[in-house]
Amino acid sequence: MLFKDGDILGPKTKFTREQIIDAAFDIANSEGIDSITMRKIAEKMGSSVAPIYVNFKNVDELNEALIEKIISISRQLLLEENTGNPFRDIGMASLRFAMEYSVIFRDMVIKSGKYMQGYDEKIMPTLIEEMQKDPELRGFTIDELKTILLKIRIFQFGLSMMAANGLLPKDYSKQDMMDILSSTADDVIMSAKIRKGLR
């Protein structure tokens, strides 16, 4: 062995793994995930495709890394919404993601239905537990809480998807969206209480 372990030979790296992922992310968020090509990424970085293939075995591996970045961003958005009410926080974080990264949000819903389904199934029990602690929701059975949660999640998903696709009324603001989300959540909970004779 001519060199010790850890030695780095050759020219300095000009294009890092992160730069590549960032370039891919930019393309995905402006033109859609399917519009990503190796040559476009290279052009965006001002390089050839060679640095990409040094950092990633092939396009599948790059896509995996891109998905990881997207998930990490969505997690970051969730962390930033910290009112302690995970119920509300998840809705708001999803709404923010849908608005700030609308093209990617659309693509993610379609591409990774399976992933999202698994994700949902993981957080559902946690959310139900949180709901059981909420004094506003006292007196409901677990099945009733599940129905309430499902209704609100369906509404929140529809709102996010309509926002991401420009299907909401013109000049509908972020505040309008947050308002209609919490208003409809109130509707669902209030009606459940009335049906149960809790009011």
Next chain:
Amino acid sequence: MLFKDGDILGPKTKFTREQIIDAAFDIANSEGIDSITMRKIAEKMGSSVAPIYVNFKNVDELNEALIEKIISISRQLLLEENTGNPFRDIGMASLRFAMEYSVIFRDMVIKSGKYMQGYDEKIMPTLIEEMQKDPELRGFTIDELKTILLKIRIFQFGLSMMAANGLLPKDYSKQDMMDILSSTADDVIMSAKIRKGLR
């Protein structure tokens, strides 16, 4: 002129315009609209690409015809839901489309945001008029009716989209979906009444 007008010469047509559109529709509904290629359509029909180019100038013209077929199917579904309550009928028809042609539904939402937006803006006034006739909804201002309609449309869109993407709980039946849609619509209306002191 050797032949009279209206004469048809040459071999009999084996592949009609409709067969081509149907083949394209099948591919769109199983693999997605973007997966349609001239060669795949030909293979599905057991032909070459030649008959396609006799019936359509290019791929754009074929896509136009495909969109027309999709719209016509969605219109047919709406006609089949005829309870006289356009409010409910549109929701159910959209839900059926999302379930029976889920891949196409997803693609249509994404591809033709502009078209859908225009479509919505056209039927909104009609729906508001219908709501004004409904004795259940007496006493609301137009703005209040608009909010109620928007809430229900957002929920219905979210439900359709989740159904089309397999994001609903396992074994969630069509009946379950129709039930949760009308139940949530009731929630929204009931809550609006209570807020207004109508109950």
Next chain:
DNA sequence: TATATTATATAACGCATGTTATATAATATA
């Protein structure tokens, strides 16, 4: 039957893609 017409098949073109082989240049160590 011979001919004009047309539906279809085949093959090729130009283009964009992912991938790879090869060349070039930069860098740390002997």
Next chain:
DNA sequence: TATATTATATAACATGCGTTATATAATATA
């Protein structure tokens, strides 16, 4: 300085795409 190593550039490849040029075969009429 000379060399081994490696980051990058370039160019080619196979593949799949829309499209088109050409050939083939079927059909109705003269």
